[in-house]
Amino acid sequence: MTSITASYAHGFLCGHLVTAQTPESLLATDAGWVSKAVDDSAYRNSCRFYYESFVDSILPRKQLPASKGQQIAHLVAEVGKRCSVTLAAGDFLFDFERIHLYFLPLGIVLFALEIDAAGADLNGWTEAFGRLREVNGYDRLQASEYLATLQPLLALCTTPEHKGNYTDLTDTGNKLKLFQLFEVKDSNDSLLYELGALAPIGCVDNSEDRNSPDPAYLQSLLKQHKIAVFRNWRALALFDTMTMLSTKLTAVDSWTWRESYFRMIYIHVLYQKTLLFYFNRRFRSKGVNIEELMYDIRELEHYYNFSNISYNFLPQTLYEAIDRGMGMERERQALHQHIEQVEQMRNQVSERKLNRVIVLLTFLTLASTLYDGTSLLTEAGGIETGSCWYRAIAVGLALIAFSLILYIIYHNRHRKV
Amino acid sequence: MEPISIHYPLWALFHSLSHFEQPDEALLEELRRGGYEESRIEEQCRRVGSKFDGAFARSPREAVSRLVAQYPDRFSQASEADGRLRLSFRLNAPIGTSRVVAEEALTEEERATIRTELRDGCEVRTVLSERMFSTDECQLILEGSTPAFTFISLFAGEAAPKLSRPGETPDPYWQTHLFIRDND
Structure with a gap:
């Protein structure tokens, strides 16, 4: 295994949970939830980069005009906890920064666990996050501080149908999705793939490693899903992960990737993906009211399914790549x-x-x-x-x-x- | 002795920002990269509280490095039951200013302005003063045990006990010490 450290390593583990709580009920508690609704100035600024209808679909506003009904909210709870995951080679340490909740139409609630591990060894990162993604394995996970910090989130999952188990952190699927950002000294496609696939670092060039991908498969994957617009960064949008690898990440770049590309584009696409699961499930359930279902589908497609989202090429390029990576087109069809x-x-x-x-x-x-x-x-x-x-x-x-x-x-x- | 390694989480760096008179650009840039908005950083810098002089240190890393270099043995102490190591240091010269002052150090004019107010739900006694009260002490809180720690907090001044909430019996320390306020 090759050892590479990242001077910047930031990730969001994302999932879809079912909760009976509303933004209002959470804000009324003393649990530290804060609303991230934006003011008019921030809203207008976003509308300079993204189409207004797209911004309306994903960004909650503090002062909402009467003409625009909104069913969305974004809440954040600061965690600030040093955590670890025990691996074969030792403990992987990371900072659990905060928990995000995104309340979206049709009662869909997405969440993101924001984690930082600047200076981390990337082998530890891929192994640790490979485990952190698998909520089915949380009962066996050796990460006591991390699991303890998740308890308030699990308490939100407790409904008559869900008992607040770890598996309730993914109502659709069994693994959390991961959006990750890195800054390293030297970047290349092999490293990009290894991070995107959460594979051992160095496995691409080591044919003896069981995780080593077939060269033809790797080429095809990179051709379809890699985004490389500038020389100082490259990204890979796959089904379960979205990875950005930079050699020079400024504070502005970092803000843009987190607050714009993750917060707006990735969360939007993830919501679309969750909606597709949700509609497919309803289609196949007994006693479904077809009229109501078809109405919901048409409404949501009208207000939330965009072919174009931005006046600028890069957000649009990333949107299309993330959409393609998650296999949205096949499922929509x-x-x-x-x-x-x-x-x-x-x-x-x-x-x-x-x-x-x-x-x-x-x-x-x-x-x-x-x-x-x-x-x-x-x-x-x-x-x-x-x-x-x-x-x-x-x-x-x-x-x-x-x-x-x-x-x-x-x-x-x-x-x- | 094994070299001490200290991890500085972003949230701890952010909270300690208010204790530096002149935080350095590298610290501010690190916080920006870590997701802290400029407005929040500026607000945190403006918060009233004890401050380290720029001549002593402009970031927690710099301050802690000086303390480790000057007092390496202090970091071998055992942590308390909550896993935290709380260290007090008295240096040879003033290193900053404190916003807590002993009542005996006040002038008659200043004593006349003493009042009780609520801060963050706690009752505190405050005094109006334009003077800067220098301090040669500082408090460092780390989590973990030697040689690997996580930085929690650092501030200039002496270690003061917790404030009491309404209904609680205040610590005797607060009967002889007050917070300085800038204006009425």
């Missing part, structure tokens, strides 16, 4: 196909109902015509004057019976086909 199928079935049912009504009206029209026609003929033939209802009925009934027989035969033949 699958969802749209489901919607089309449901709509087709609904249209067919409506059509059948309409056909039945038309047939009934046709019969009534026929009967009326028959009645009037019979009466006219008997009167013209001098057989009887006035309405001749009994003959009309007799002839009509005979015709109706005959038509019904024909219809039944036709219908049955059509069904067999």
Whole structure:
């Protein structure tokens, strides 16, 4: 294993939890939650870089105009705890900085655990975060301070359906997603891959290592998912991780990656991903109200599914890369196909109902015509004057019976086909 | 003796910022990179409290390095039950200013301005004074045990006991010592 240290190493472990709490109820407690709603000045500044509709979808505002309803909130609790994860080679130390909660429409609550480990050995980082991502393994995780610090978050997960277990930290899936930023002395694609895959550092060039990727696979992965716009940084947007590797990270760069690219773009895409899981699950659940589900899907797609988000190329490039990395397009297409199928079935049912009504009206029209026609003929033939209802009925009934027989035969033949 | 290694978490650096008269640019840059907004950093720098003179130290790292160099044996002490090591140092010369003063050091004019007020829910006695009260003492709080520590806090002045909340019996220290306030 190769030893490389990062002068800057900052990560966000992200998940989706179910909670009965609201932002208002949390802020009313004494648990240290603070709202991160932005003021008008910060909002207007964001709208200079991002489309206003995109900003509205992800950034809660302090003073909201009456025209803009908003169901989002961002709360932060400062943690400030030195933690460790015990690995085979020793303890990996890191600073657990703060916990973020993002309340989003349809009751979806995302969270991010913000962690710093400047000066850390990157082998320790990939191994430690490989374990920290797996909430299923938290019962066996040797990280007592970290787990103790998660208890308030677990308390939020406690609902009638969820008992506040570690696995409740991921209502959709079994692993937390990771957004990570590094500054190192020398950067290259192999290191980028190793960090993105949370693999041992040096495994790419060591064919004996069981984690060493196939060269063709690696090339393909980098071609599809690597972002390299400037020489001093490169990034890799994968399904479970988003990694940025820099050789010169200024305070402004660091702020932009955290407060803009992570806070707005990554959280937005993660919300979209969670929504897709959520809708797919509802589609397949018994007793689902299809009308309501389709309405929700259309509403959310209208307000939250963007093809373009920014006036600048870099945020747009990152948005597309993160979207592609999380495999959003395939899942969206699958969802749209489901919607089309449901709509087709609904249209067919409506059509059948309409056909039945038309047939009934046709019969009534026929009967009326028959009645009037019979009466006219008997009167013209001098057989009887006035309405001749009994003959009309007799002839009509005979015709109706005959038509019904024909219809039944036709219908049955059509069904067999 | 094994060299001492001290980790400086960002939140501890941020909180200790208010105790430096002239924090250095490297410290400020580290906090900015760590996610602290400029407005918060400036506000923290302006907070009233004891301050280390720029001539003594401009960052916790610099101050602690001087203490480790001057008093290496002090860092071999055992930590307290809560895992923290609380060290008091008295140096040979003034190293900063303190915002806590003994009542006996006040003038008659200053004594006339003494009053009781609430700060962060605690009752404190304060006095109005324009004088700067220098100090040659400082307090350092670390977590862990030798040789690896985590920096928690550092401030100029003597170790003062905790403040009491309404209803609690105040420590006798606070009957003879007061906080300095700048204005009415």
